[in-house]
Amino acid sequence: MMKSFDSGQRLLLGSIGFIEFLRVLGIFLILPTFTLYGERYSSSPVLIGAALGAYGIAMALFQTPFGNLSDRFGRRKIIAIGTIPFIVGNLLCWSPFNIVGLIAGRFISGSGAISSTGLAFVQESVPVQKRNLAMAVIGIPIGLASVFGILIGPIISQIFGNSFLFLLSAVLGAVSLVPLIRVKEEKHHHETKSRWKVSRSTLLMGGIGFTVSFQVMTVFFFLPLYISSVFGISSYYRVLVPTLIVGGILGLSISRLGDMGRSVMASFITLLLFLSSVFLIFYLPVTTGISFLFYMGLTLFFAGYAVFEIVFITLVTKLSPLGRYGSNIGTYNTLQYTGEFFGGAAGGTLLSLTLTSATTFRTSLVLALLVLISIAMLYYATRHVGKDDRTLTA
16 A cells, blocks of 8 residues: 555655554543443433543534644644643543543543544645545554554553553653654645535535444443443453454455445445444343343444444545545544534433443434434435446545
């Protein structure tokens, strides 16, 4: 992949990929055990869910301001500045005075919303015909970081405690600044307000990103509650490792369809995997007591998430009007991060901290309906796309 780019482009891709890897790793280290950490500061599932989702709503709110600032002052400077609240917020979460402090820390860490800025930096620094490939290159470390974070987060929390994960995330954020020292930024003509145009396909894809993030955060609210009650929290990694490995291999195999010009097909398969996993994760294991169903559902979920991380962002770039990538990817990211907030809050509202047949059924029903809506949105977003989408432009 990297051989397709010159030395300067490889340096930029490697640097942005490394920055995204460390930030995403810091985020996913925390997710698997966050609900249990929140219980130390509040017995309210709604407040714990709000703390879980606060990061997402802050990311949604600050995507556009940081993007506009980067247009004016440069991508490199804004990426560095945006890392500061990420560090400060995680330090606050490391030792919050109460649940309000935890919510505030999560919001502050999310306010360093530089994802769109980093992606725009990449897009404007590579030729148009190589932008989809560049997005695929960036997607690999992001996907790996999410997997590593989910795997090792529970192990680290067992050894050092849950609060240590936030300190580690802050350190990772600081380390992510190092690659920026070597990156050189050339002056580019950035998009102006008069050229701001978001396609209908992007809005529909953003809606799908919202529903997927909603489900992801609800799942991570649920996981520590279910695993600690059925297997014991010390067995967390024993549950996650086999499901992540099998799901990851399955997801990577499906994502190869994107390389063959079948990104749309891979996207539909992703949503079907999410739909299949819903009742298997939430409702059936709780009502039947059959843990194998939970393993099966979690494997399908991780497979779907792996494909989502690799394929969807590339498909958004393909569906975006030429020359208006920044506005479209910014809109997609904003909707996706908004889904994180509502998913975290919904996890607390729908599930509560005590798992019953009633709470898991209504959660499964809501998530299944959202996935069905997503399938309809994907159909309308891509119905003009031919069988081979490798040369697709909106």
